Amino acid sequence: MPEAYENGTEIEVKDLNLWYGDNHALHDISIDIPKNSVTAFIGPSGCGKSTFLRCLNRMNDLIPSCRIEGRVNINGEDIYSKETDVVDLRKRVGMVFQKPNPFPMSIFDNISYGPRIHGMSKKEMPAIVENALKSGALWKEVSDRLNVSALDLSGGQQQRLCIARTLAVKPEVILFDEPCSALDPISTSKIEDVILELKKKYTIVIVTHNMQQAARISDHTAFFLMGDLVEFDKTAQIFESPQEKATEDYITGRFG
Amino acid sequence: MFSNAKINEKIAFALLKIATGMVVAFVLVILYYIVSNGYSAINLEFITSMPRNRMTEGGIFPAIMGTMYLIVGSMAIAMPLGILSAIYLTEYAKPGKTTWAIEMAISNLAGTPSVVFGLFGLAMFVKYLNIGASILSASLTLALLILPVIIRASQEALLTVPKDYRDASLALGVTKWETIRRVVLPSAIPGMITGAILSIGRVAGETAPILLTGAAYFLPRLPDSVYSQFMALPYHLYVLATSGTNIAQTRPLQYGTALILLLIVLCVNLVAVTIRSHYKNKIKR
Numbered sequence: 001m002p003e004a005y006e007n008g009t010e011i012e013v014k015d016l017n018l019w020y021g022d023n024h025a026l027h028d029i030s031i032d033i034p035k036n037s038v039t040a041f042i043g044p045s046g047c048g049k050s051t052f053l054r055c056l057n058r059m060n061d062l063i064p065s066c067r068i069e070g071r072v073n074i075n076g077e078d079i080y081s082k083e084t085d086v087v088d089l090r091k092r093v094g095m096v097f098q099k100p101n102p103f104p105m106s107i108f109d110n111i112s113y114g115p116r117i118h119g120m121s122k123k124e125m126p127a128i129v130e131n132a133l134k135s136g137a138l139w140k141e142v143s144d145r146l147n148v149s150a151l152d153l154s155g156g157q158q159q160r161l162c163i164a165r166t167l168a169v170k171p172e173v174i175l176f177d178e179p180c181s182a183l184d185p186i187s188t189s190k191i192e193d194v195i196l197e198l199k200k201k202y203t204i205v206i207v208t209h210n211m212q213q214a215a216r217i218s219d220h221t222a223f224f225l226m227g228d229l230v231e232f233d234k235t236a237q238i239f240e241s242p243q244e245k246a247t248e249d250y251i252t253g254r255f256g
Numbered sequence: 257m258f259s260n261a262k263i264n265e266k267i268a269f270a271l272l273k274i275a276t277g278m279v280v281a282f283v284l285v286i287l288y289y290i291v292s293n294g295y296s297a298i299n300l301e302f303i304t305s306m307p308r309n310r311m312t313e314g315g316i317f318p319a320i321m322g323t324m325y326l327i328v329g330s331m332a333i334a335m336p337l338g339i340l341s342a343i344y345l346t347e348y349a350k351p352g353k354t355t356w357a358i359e360m361a362i363s364n365l366a367g368t369p370s371v372v373f374g375l376f377g378l379a380m381f382v383k384y385l386n387i388g389a390s391i392l393s394a395s396l397t398l399a400l401l402i403l404p405v406i407i408r409a410s411q412e413a414l415l416t417v418p419k420d421y422r423d424a425s426l427a428l429g430v431t432k433w434e435t436i437r438r439v440v441l442p443s444a445i446p447g448m449i450t451g452a453i454l455s456i457g458r459v460a461g462e463t464a465p466i467l468l469t470g471a472a473y474f475l476p477r478l479p480d481s482v483y484s485q486f487m488a489l490p491y492h493l494y495v496l497a498t499s500g501t502n503i504a505q506t507r508p509l510q511y512g513t514a515l516i517l518l519l520i521v522l523c524v525n526l527v528a529v530t531i532r533s534h535y536k537n538k539i540k541r
Contacts, residue, residue, distance in 0.1 A: 057427065064350070091429030101420035103439055104539040114428040117438070162424070169428050 005034035010173060010203040011056060016070030018051060020063070025051055029070070029229045031222060038195060038204040040218035040235065042211060044250065047224040049207045053175050056205065057093040058086050074173065091118065094171035098178040100158035102150035102165070107133075107142050110150045110161055114169040128168055136164030137194050156187025163194060174198065176206040180213065192217050211251055215239050223247045290514050297512030306476060310502075316513055318478055320520065322391075322471070322486035323460055325479065327524060329395030330402065330459045331452060337399070338406030339448055345407070346414040347436055366404035373401045374468035382469055392482040394470040401465055402455035409451020413444040442539050449532040456528065457521045463490040489517040 011033035018026035026048045033039045041049040051060065058079065060066045072079050079089050091114075102110050111129040120128065129146065133139040138160040142153070150161055159179055166174055176195070180188040195204055195217055208214050214221050215235060222232040223246070231238065231247045242248045301315055308314030349355045377397030387393045417440045425435040463471075472485040473495055479486045493513045496506045 059423070059427065062423075062426070087429050087431050089429070090427055095427040097420070097423060097427075099420060101418075101424040103421055103424065104443060113425070113438070114430065117428075117430050117434055165424075166428065 005032075005037070007035040007037065009033065010035040010075060011205075012071075012073040013055075014071045014073075016052075016055060016068065016072060018048075018055065018060070018069075019067045021065040025227050026055075027227050031229060031232055033203065033205060034220065035203050036199060036201070037219040038199050038206060038217050039220045039222065040214035041205070041207045041222050041224060042209070042214050042250070043224035043230075045209065046226075048227045049222075049224045050177055052224065052229075053177055053205060053207050056173070056175055057090050057095050059090075059095065061086060091169050092171055093173045093175060094166035094169060095175045095177065096159070096162050096166055096179050099182055100155055100162055102153070102158050102161050104149065104151055106147045107150050107153070107161060108146040111165050111168045114165065118169065132164040132168040133161075135167050135194075135198070136160045137190060137197075138164055154187070156183050156190060159183060159187070159191060160194060163191070163198075167198075171202065173203045173205065176204065176208075178207050178209060181209065188213070211239075223250060225250070287518075290511055290518065293508070294511030294513075294515035297508040298515060302509075302512055303516065307474065316487075316489070316492060316509070316516065318475055319487040319489045319492040319513070320516060321478055322488040323490075323517070323520060325391050325482075325486060326395055326398060326466065326488060327456060327459050327520075329391060329482070330398035331456070333395060333399035334402050334406050334455065335448075335452060338403050338451070339410050342407045342410030342414060342448075343436060343441075346411050347432070347440070362404050362407055365400075366408070369464075370401060370462055371464040371468075373397055374465035376400070377465055377469040388483060389470040389485050390483045391470060391479055391486050394466045394486070394488075395482075397465045397469045398459045398462060401462065402458055405455050405458070406448075406451045409454065410444070410448045413447025413451075414440060416447065417443045442535070445535045446532045449528055449535070453525050453528045453532075456524050460517060460521045460524070461490050463494055467491055489513055489520070493517070 009032045011031075013029055013031045013033075016026060016029040017024070029052060041053060043049045054060045055068060055072060056074070056079075060068065068080065070080075074089075074093065078084070103113060105113070108125075108129055111132050112125045115125065115128050116122075130139060130143075133142065138157060141157060142148070150158065153161060159182075163174075163179075180191055183191070192213065195206065198204060199219075206214075206218065218235045220233065221235045221238040223230045223238065223242075223244075225246055231242060231244045233243070238247060239251055242251065303315060303320060304317050305315035306317060345355065345358065349358070374397060377393055377400070381387045381393035381396050382389055387396075421439045421443065422435055425439045426432070430438075466488055470485050471488045471491040475485060475487050493510055496510045496513065497503065
């Protein structure tokens, strides 16, 4: 485990266990995720990294058979306590999905959707939309056609739109669930640039099955295997001198 | 040499073509029969005036209006009720015995003969609730009749909305209800309207349910409220063709009535299709 983080800790997870019905999918996960940095989760398919990511904004609540034990504190607040408002939590912890999923609406309406429902006035929208699209590095490409359907954009543009849509709600944490796995290398590198820019203001957690991506953009990396958190450390440490045999086998490509 | 697979494919295609051709042929024959026999009866007087001389002359204006009232009335009742229950069943109800029982009840409702709906409407609305034989009783009865179709079509429409949209909205900290209202419903409305279109023809054409709940043999005036009895095209057609004062003499009137009924269903469907394409364009695909 790394020593105290320079920007402090954003997410503290203690002894988290998760079951899908009888299937014990995550075992005693404990991890401290630092503020204003990029933390990557790597591991082979089915290792539980995406499942764990979805614990952090309680998207797993939507799966009826899912049961969770343990504690997750975000900014000191226990997000699984009875008092927690899940809707409010998801405002603070945004999520970008594997497959770009813009709504079948205009670019403008996609971005303004969240802020409008959260009660921001119509007058503020143009500025909010512009800022969000700028932060998502999409403004230059779409500023002259905000009324076009978001579904007319390319896959990479759609994914940056989804990032911008998340930013418009002003979260503290952004979870990325394999955001580039459906994209070409050029689109991928654009998204990576966006993520590196965003970590100045936001805490980023990214699930990726692309180890080069984890090495390129993350400050810390966690390696998951079969529902266990095997190793968590500074990214350089994980890739250059992993402490666990399984980690080394995985990053050197012996399995996975 | 043809392989077996190629021959089989040719046979299958031929069968499909013949089946489709037969369906089209039947529809065309029926249409031709009605149009060729009915068009001579149709003029302005026929669609705007009251029946005269014991329904052997004059028009069918009250029956046209009665059928329009029924379409509007039953849709106004069945659409909101059906769509809301479809939303509940698809989005909120947890799978279990109760939900299963409700789904089964809806399926059975869809297979219930219309005369049973008529008898239920008579017992429930006309007698027990004491609404009387009226437009309201008949509309309620017809609404029950088409409810399963509307619920099923709405459920199908809701299920085709991708989970991605819901996840995206929920992950933005939007409540489930707002997600349904702003993302799911707009995408599902065209499919729901398809359910309505299927129902319109049913409402306009059903005879047994309205016969028992408010359709009149003959009324010399238009209904003055939803509590009035009414004339309707299918029942009027039945009366003219089976128990009129002079069945042979009123043949052209019968065909004319059938033709008007078809035209009304066509027009109302066209309106519904227009509304549907409006909603389809609104969701930017």
